[in-house]
Amino acid sequence: xxxxxxxxxxxxxxxxxxxxxxxxxxxxxxxxxxxxxxxxxxxxxxxxxxxxxxxxxxxxxxxxxxxxxxxxxxxxxxxxxxxxxxxxxxxxxxxxxxxxxxxxxxxxxxxxxxxxxxxxxxxxxxxxxxxxxxxxxxxxxxxxxxxxxxxxxxxxxxxxxxxxxxxxxxxxxxxxxxxxxxxxxxxxxxxxxx
Amino acid sequence: xxxxxxxxxxxxxxxxxxxxxxxxxxxxxxxxxxxxxxxxxxxxxxxxxxxxxxxxxxxxxxxxxxxxxxxxxxxxxxxxxxxxxxxxxxxxxxxxxxxxxxxxxxxxxxxxxxxxxxxxxxxxxxxxxxxxxxxxxxxxxxxxxxxxxxxxxxxxxxxxxxxxxxxxxxxxxxxxxxxxxxxxxxxxxxxxxxxxxxxxxxxxxxxxxxxxxxxxxxxxxxxxxxxxxxxxxxxxxxxxxxxxxxxxxxxxxxxxxxxxxxxxxxxxxxxxxxxxxxxxxxxxxxxxxxxxxxxxxxxxxxxxxxxxxxxxxxxxxxxxxxxxxxxxxxxxxxxxxxxxxxxxx
Amino acid sequence: xxxxxxxxxxxxxxxxxxxxxxxxxxxxxxxxxxxxxxxxxxxxxxxxxxxxxxxxxxxxxxxxxxxxxxxxxxxxxxxxxxxxxxxxxxxxxxxxxxxxxxxxxxxxxxxxxxxxxxxxxxxxxxxxxxxxxxxxxxxxxxxxxxxxxxxxxxxxxxxxxxxxxxxxxxxxxxxxxxxxxxxxxxxxxxxxxxxxxxxxxxxxxxxxxxxxxxxxxxxxxxxxxxxxxxxxxxxxxxxxxxxxxxxxxxxxxxxxxxxxxxxxxxxxxxxxxxxxxxxxxxxxxxxxxxxxxxxxxxxxxxxxxxxxxxxxxxxxxxxxxxxxxxxxxxxxxxxxxxxxxxxxxxxxxxxxxxxxxxxxxxxxxxxxxxxxxxxxxxxxxxxxxxxxxx
Numbered sequence: 001x002x003x004x005x006x007x008x009x010x011x012x013x014x015x016x017x018x019x020x021x022x023x024x025x026x027x028x029x030x031x032x033x034x035x036x037x038x039x040x041x042x043x044x045x046x047x048x049x050x051x052x053x054x055x056x057x058x059x060x061x062x063x064x065x066x067x068x069x070x071x072x073x074x075x076x077x078x079x080x081x082x083x084x085x086x087x088x089x090x091x092x093x094x095x096x097x098x099x100x101x102x103x104x105x106x107x108x109x110x111x112x113x114x115x116x117x118x119x120x121x122x123x124x125x126x127x128x129x130x131x132x133x134x135x136x137x138x139x140x141x142x143x144x145x146x147x148x149x150x151x152x153x154x155x156x157x158x159x160x161x162x163x164x165x166x167x168x169x170x171x172x173x174x175x176x177x178x179x180x181x182x183x184x185x186x187x188x189x190x191x192x193x194x
Numbered sequence: 195x196x197x198x199x200x201x202x203x204x205x206x207x208x209x210x211x212x213x214x215x216x217x218x219x220x221x222x223x224x225x226x227x228x229x230x231x232x233x234x235x236x237x238x239x240x241x242x243x244x245x246x247x248x249x250x251x252x253x254x255x256x257x258x259x260x261x262x263x264x265x266x267x268x269x270x271x272x273x274x275x276x277x278x279x280x281x282x283x284x285x286x287x288x289x290x291x292x293x294x295x296x297x298x299x300x301x302x303x304x305x306x307x308x309x310x311x312x313x314x315x316x317x318x319x320x321x322x323x324x325x326x327x328x329x330x331x332x333x334x335x336x337x338x339x340x341x342x343x344x345x346x347x348x349x350x351x352x353x354x355x356x357x358x359x360x361x362x363x364x365x366x367x368x369x370x371x372x373x374x375x376x377x378x379x380x381x382x383x384x385x386x387x388x389x390x391x392x393x394x395x396x397x398x399x400x401x402x403x404x405x406x407x408x409x410x411x412x413x414x415x416x417x418x419x420x421x422x423x424x425x426x427x428x429x430x431x432x433x434x435x436x437x438x439x440x441x442x443x444x445x446x447x448x449x450x451x452x453x454x455x456x457x458x459x460x461x462x463x464x465x466x467x468x469x470x471x472x473x474x475x476x477x478x479x480x481x482x483x484x485x486x487x488x489x490x491x492x493x494x495x496x497x498x499x500x501x502x503x504x505x506x507x508x509x510x511x512x513x514x515x516x517x518x519x520x521x522x523x524x525x526x527x528x529x530x531x532x533x534x535x536x537x538x539x
Numbered sequence: 540x541x542x543x544x545x546x547x548x549x550x551x552x553x554x555x556x557x558x559x560x561x562x563x564x565x566x567x568x569x570x571x572x573x574x575x576x577x578x579x580x581x582x583x584x585x586x587x588x589x590x591x592x593x594x595x596x597x598x599x600x601x602x603x604x605x606x607x608x609x610x611x612x613x614x615x616x617x618x619x620x621x622x623x624x625x626x627x628x629x630x631x632x633x634x635x636x637x638x639x640x641x642x643x644x645x646x647x648x649x650x651x652x653x654x655x656x657x658x659x660x661x662x663x664x665x666x667x668x669x670x671x672x673x674x675x676x677x678x679x680x681x682x683x684x685x686x687x688x689x690x691x692x693x694x695x696x697x698x699x700x701x702x703x704x705x706x707x708x709x710x711x712x713x714x715x716x717x718x719x720x721x722x723x724x725x726x727x728x729x730x731x732x733x734x735x736x737x738x739x740x741x742x743x744x745x746x747x748x749x750x751x752x753x754x755x756x757x758x759x760x761x762x763x764x765x766x767x768x769x770x771x772x773x774x775x776x777x778x779x780x781x782x783x784x785x786x787x788x789x790x791x792x793x794x795x796x797x798x799x800x801x802x803x804x805x806x807x808x809x810x811x812x813x814x815x816x817x818x819x820x821x822x823x824x825x826x827x828x829x830x831x832x833x834x835x836x837x838x839x840x841x842x843x844x845x846x847x848x849x850x851x852x853x854x855x856x857x858x859x860x861x862x863x864x865x866x867x868x869x870x871x872x873x874x875x876x877x878x879x880x881x882x883x884x885x886x887x888x889x890x891x892x893x894x895x896x897x898x899x900x901x902x903x904x905x906x907x908x909x910x911x912x913x914x915x916x917x918x919x920x921x922x923x924x925x926x927x928x929x
Contacts, residue, residue, distance in 0.1 A: 003737050006825035010808040023751040033745050034231045034498045043233045043690050059704035080616035110619035110710045116853040232686035329567050417575040417678045417914045500752045501680025503911040
């Protein structure tokens with residue numbers, strides 16, 4: 001069905017019986033539509049049992065690749081609400097971490113902390129569930145996932161593993177494609193991403 | 195004397211139990227229907243399978259809630275209103291013919307009794323609105339008064355064609371008159387079907403308005419009046435208004451079913467032995483199912499159309515429904531006279 | 540059913556009736572907590588029975604110092620706050636702010652980013668108008684259109700979730716371009732959504748705009764004349780519903796709107812008078828159609844390339860100066876006035892929000908209408924209280 005053009009002329013008003021017909025016909029049309037809705041597939045998701053499939057770009061609870069982080073404070077500076085606090089002592093090349101805290105009572109998940117990172121070590125994960133009876137639970141330490149419950153950690157690890165497997169499969173497929181391509185011509189070899 | 199009291203008490207207890215259970219079922223059904231129409235699933239957690247216990251949980255919650263009365267409220271009116279509303283809904287069930295012999299009181303003027311008692315509800319609503327000490331509630335009560343008083347007329351007039359056709363005001367006698375044609379002698383399929391169908395539509399619209407169901411839910415229009423006349427009610431008193439709404443929906447659907455859709459008759463009823471248990475069960479089921487179907491249509495309408503404005507409700511009542519139902523009543527009377535003349539000739 | 544109470548009113552000016560009893564107008568507080576106020580807003584109604592004699596709108600319940608915050612955080616850090624004033628059209632807010640900052644910086648945004656911006660802004664317009672039309676049905680007592688609208692809006696939100704990771708507060712359009720390039724297959728899923736939406740649009744037309752009761756509730760109600768609309772600074776569907784041919788996308792083109800072909804929808808008094816509540820809904824319904832047209836063209840034309848200007852980094856230091864950029868938000872003209880003194884923090888960020896101007900005229904539409912129309916008039920303005928109060 002294509003979309004109509006906007007009408008430019010008003011509709012003429014109806015008389016007594018025209019009103020009756022209009023009311024009956026338009027109500028019947030609407031009811032026919034809602035009757036079809038009765039049997040349509042439902043769009044709601046039964047949340048705790050069915051968890052939505054989140055895209056990898058989803059802006060959920062952060063996770064930190066601690067071994068990469070250099071304590072440069074750029075993410076904390078980028079944060080509009082000052083919710084990141086980090087502290088570490090440097091021993092030569094080694095960093096002794098004290099804390100890397102995010103206050104999720106303040107955080108508004110804007111992702112501005114992720115872009116300035118020079119080492120690409122702070123990310124936003126797909127974990128979103130934050131329920132607690134204690135406010136202090138929302139101040140999470142990102143060091144060694146201590147801010148997350150065991151169940152959440154398992155889910156994140158499983159998601160990471162799935163992502164890695166997917167990437168590996170993609171790479172393998174690309175390699176196989178690259179093997180085949182040179183036989184056909186030079187086009188595949190020139191593109192580094194292929 | 196003692197036996198009469200006992201049998202009355204049993205009948206009342208059965209009616210009360212039926213109203214409560216039916217209303218709880220309707221609340222559940224309404225939420226399910228609303229859910230399905232709105233691409234949702236409706237209640238589906240409470241009690242495991244399909245949320246069947248949702249209404250039970252809701253009623254327990256309502257019973258346990260605090261019963262608030264505002265300081266400025268008229269305490270006596272405020273407390274009496276739900277009882278008046280509930281009692282009138284309760285009394286409506288007395289004349290409904292659920293099955294052959296399954297009727298609490300076969301009143302000769304059954305249809306009139308229903309019309310008369312149904313308007314008592316209005317008094318309860320006005321008491322509630324006035325006693326609540328809330329401007330929204332007063333608005334709701336005044337709208338209810340105006341609306342119900344106007345729609346009594348088309349409702350009564352739209353009931354005239356079947357009454358004239360069957361020649362009785364008794365719902366039981368009208369139902370028995372539709373037993374012919376292998377149980378399909380319903381008024382809707384009778385020789386006067388061309389009167390029956392428009393008069394049924396008129397009756398249905400007037401019944402919607404009388405029950406303050408959408409699109410005529412002006413007294414409790416939640417986007418205008420917050421919750422209308424029951425804004426200040428909580429707990430069990432609120433649940434009385436709730437029960438009344440669904441009980442009245444069932445009663446008017448049952449009247450429609452009894453007068454137009456053949457009451458307890460169903461195809462093949464003539465094959466069963468009169469007075470047998472099977473007949474009784476099937477007949478009751480047929481009556482209740484027909485009424486449920488009409489209740490479903492009321493829900494379906496509610497979740498489809500927007501609400502009218504109060505002056506439009508009045509216009510519809512006085513300018514459209516009243517003349518049309520009057521015309522239908524006159525036409526029905528004329529048709530009966532023509533038939534009478536034909537029978538004489 | 541056609542005569543409106545206001546019409547009867549005008550016949551008898553003064554509406555003085557000889558009565559034996561003393562009567563008094565009833566003051567009703569509609570809000571701050573009321574189902575029809577779309578947030579936290581208070582309308583003080585003066586009612587003579589069911590007929591309104593006057594109305595007064597009280598705003599400010601959702602004031603969050605958004606403009607003051609703009610003077611204390613970095614240019615880029617203010618971006619997430621722009622999401623939050625009109626939370627139903629956050630992409631457009633991001634866009635308006637980004638354009639204002641870019642005009643201070645004097646940078647030219649890469650072409651692909653411009654197309655992506657138009658795509659997300661128009662998708663957001665569809666989502667916002669869907670919500671407006673759906674909640675308008677709710678204001679008038681029809682529940683189902685809202686859920687039908689939410690069903691389709693959900694698809695738009697899922698598209699946004701795929702491209703930027705958020706569903707409501709996107710922070711996607713940023714000074715210098717957009718945050719991310721569209722992921723693989725995203726443009727195809729936009730096209731798929733448009734295919735589906737072309738079918739479901741007719742459902743809204745049937746459920747809402749064609750319904751006789753809806754027409755009766757909205758036609759000839761809250762008539763906003765063209766002069767009044769101009770005098771009160773209305774914009775968006777409120778202005779166009781009154782029959783004024785004005786759309787910033789066409790008349791002050793920004794981004795690549797001048798390359799796109801679309802019509803500006805005006806109210807024509809389809810079911811009543813020009814400028815009534817029905818016309819405003821009518822404009823929203825057909826603006827969705829035009830958005831679909833724009834999106835189809837964008838999907839065809841979008842080039843490859845960079846999406847973020849390389850010179851615009853995390854810390855922005857625009858040259859001293861000021862800029863005012865107005866864009867066409869789903870609700871009307873959203874203007875950002877930014878003043879820079881050359882540091883990384885703005886001197887002033889002023890927001891000209893469309894809902895505020897549109898709402899200010901609503902109280903003048905109410906005298907003579909009925910109590911039930913109050914909800915209809917407020918709903919037809921389609922305010923977002925977060926934006927009126929900021």
